[in-house]
Every structure is written in C-alpha cells, then in structure tokens.
Amino acid sequence: xxxxxxxxxxxxxxxxxxxxxxxxxxxxxxxxxxxxxxxxxxxxxxxxxxxxxxxxxxxxxxxxxxxxxxxxxxxxxxxxxxxxxxxxxxxxxxxxxxxxxxxxxxxxxxxxxxxxxxxxxxxxxxxxxxxxxxxxxxxxxxxxxxxxxxxxxxxxxxxxxxxxxxxxxxxxxxxxxxxxxxxxxxxxxxxxxxxxxxxxxxxxxxxxxxxxxxxxxxxxxxxxxxxxxxxx
Numbered sequence: 001x002x003x004x005x006x007x008x009x010x011x012x013x014x015x016x017x018x019x020x021x022x023x024x025x026x027x028x029x030x031x032x033x034x035x036x037x038x039x040x041x042x043x044x045x046x047x048x049x050x051x052x053x054x055x056x057x058x059x060x061x062x063x064x065x066x067x068x069x070x071x072x073x074x075x076x077x078x079x080x081x082x083x084x085x086x087x088x089x090x091x092x093x094x095x096x097x098x099x100x101x102x103x104x105x106x107x108x109x110x111x112x113x114x115x116x117x118x119x120x121x122x123x124x125x126x127x128x129x130x131x132x133x134x135x136x137x138x139x140x141x142x143x144x145x146x147x148x149x150x151x152x153x154x155x156x157x158x159x160x161x162x163x164x165x166x167x168x169x170x171x172x173x174x175x176x177x178x179x180x181x182x183x184x185x186x187x188x189x190x191x192x193x194x195x196x197x198x199x200x201x202x203x204x205x206x207x208x209x210x211x212x213x214x215x216x217x218x219x220x221x222x223x224x225x226x227x228x229x230x231x232x
Contacts, residue, residue, distance in 0.1 A: 001047070001096060001116070003040050006086055007033055007104035008053025008077060014215050021055050023104030024062065025215065028222035032209055033059065033104050035222075037067060039229060043112045045100070047071040049093050051086040053079050083183040088176045095170075102164040106208040107218065107229035110165050118200045119167035125196035126172055126188065131163035131206040145198050160199065163206050172196075205229055 009022040023033035037048065052059050052074055060074045073093060077086040087101070098119065100112070110129055119127035122145070162184065175190045176183075191197040205228040209215050221228055 001045065002049055002094060002099045003045050003047065004049045004051060004087065004090060004094075004099060004101040005033060005036060005104050006083055006101070007050050007059055008056070008079075008081060008086055009104065010054050014209070014212050021052070021058055021104075022209070024058055025209065027209075027215075027218050031062065032107070032218070034062075034066065035107055035229065036102065036104065037070075039108070039110070040100075040112065041070065042230065043232065045112065049073050049075060049090055050104075051075055051077045051090060053077055053081055053086070082180050084176045084181040084185070084187050087183060088173060088178075091173050094173070097170055099168055099170065101166045101168060103208075105210065106164045106206070108163060108165055108202065108207075109205040109229050109231050110202050111232050112165075115165065115200050116167055119198075122198050124191075124198040125169045125175070125194070126191045127167040127198050127200055128188075129163045129165035129202050129206075130160040130199040131202050132159075133161040133163075133206075145201070146195060160201065163202060165202075205231070 005023070007021060007023040014022070014025060024031040027035055033050070040048070048070065050059060050063070050072065053076070056074065056076050063072050063074060075090060075093065077089045081089070100116075108129065108131070115127065115129060172187070172191065175187045177186060181187065188197060207214065207218060207221070207229070209218055
C-alpha cells in the first residue's frame with residue numbers, strides 16, 4: 001500500500017527554520033520527515049509519495065542520498081497549493097483501492113496494521129487517527145467511532161482531534177473539488193455528512209511540530225533511550 005506524506009509546508013512559525021521546508025527541520029540530526037518514514041518502514045510499508053511545495057528541491061536532494069532502498073516518489077504539487085489539492089494532484093499515482101496519508105510535521109506511535117485493519121473492517125471512505133491534543137487543534141465529534149462533526153479550530157477544544165495518519169479509499173478523491181480547498185474543510189466535512197468518516201482512537205504518543213516549543217520538546221524526546229514515537 002502506498003503512503004502519501006504532505007510535505008509542502010513552510011517552517012515560518014519555528015524560529016531559525018523559516019527558510020526551509022517544514023518537513024526538513026531537524027530532530028536529533030535528521031529531518032522530521034525521515035522520522036515519519038521510519039514509523040511506516042518499521043511496520044512494513046515501503047512505498048511512498050511525497051507531495052512537495054516550498055523548496056521541494058531540498059526534500060528531493062535529501063532523498064537522492066537517503067532511503068535509497070525504498071520506493072519514494074517526489075511530486076511537486078505547487079508552492080501555495082492547499083492540502084486538498086495537493087492530494088488531488090497525486091491521483092494518477094494512487095492506483096490501489098486504498099492509500100495511507102499523513103502530514104509532514106507529526107510523530108505518533110500508532111500501530112499501522114491495527115489502523116489499516118480497522119479501516120478495512122468498517123469500509124468507510126476515510127479513517128483518521130484521533131488523538132488527545134494540546135488545546136489548539138480542530139475537534140472531531142465521535143459517536144461509536146463515527147465522526148459526526150468536524151470543526152477546524154474551535155476556541156475551546158476538548159476531547160479528540162485529527163492526528164493525521166489517515167487511511168483513504170481511492171474514491172475519496174472524488175470529494176475533492178477542482179477549486180482550491182483544504183483537505184480539512186470541504187472534503188472531510190463532505191465525508192462526514194455522507195457518514196463516510198470514521199475515527200481510530202489512539203491513546204498513545206502523538207506530538208506535532210507546529211512551533212518552536214514543539215520543536216524543542218521533540219528534540220528532548222528524541223534523545224531518550226527509547227524514542228516514544230517508535231514504541232508501537
């Protein structure tokens with residue numbers, strides 16, 4: 001199964017890293033995107049599509065020298081393209097019934113085989129990994145795993161949030177309009193209305209890298225004897 005990594009973002013909110021692609025910001029000597037790949041590789045996944053944008057050549061050059069034994073395709077999806085359209089531009093490469101996808105700035109000790117089995121069992125268009133967050137992200141309202149509402153960024157957040165680490169049926173691509181759109185808005189809200197959006201609740205480790213404090217925290221965690229995002 002192919003794994004898509006959205007890697008078009010800027011590092012503008014992380015001091016000293018504003019001039020490089022966010023997924024290339026280093027955590028303990030290697031870019032966060034390398035840590036993300038290792039989460040998948042460690043669990044048997046070896047085919048990747050990386051959707052790049054801002055300074056995509058930096059990511060491309062990195063993978064010319066690293067992870068050479070894996071099937072990694074770098075696709076330039078545009079400088080300011082929104083997440084929904086980045087995925088839409090990958091359609092010709094997504095030729096299997098299902099594909100996995102995650103963001104290029106989050107780490108998680110998710111058991112991917114259990115996630116995939118959950119997705120296949122429930123047969124919905126979208127399965128998202130729901131996690132307990134720090135309070136600043138879009139909230140998922142979940143009823144017996146079914147996502148009944150999706151709010152991008154409520155002022156007061158509690159409960160479960162979108163932690164990335166998705167599994168999609170290929171048909172989901174039909175819910176992404178041709179206009180400029182974020183994955184987290186029309187497409188996922190449309191899947192919610194159609195009752196085709198389901199959540200796999202993950203109670204283990206999850207950490208994004210959204211600002212300087214997050215980056216500092218991940219640096220410290222990466223130096224532990226057992227790195228928390230590699231403990232499945």
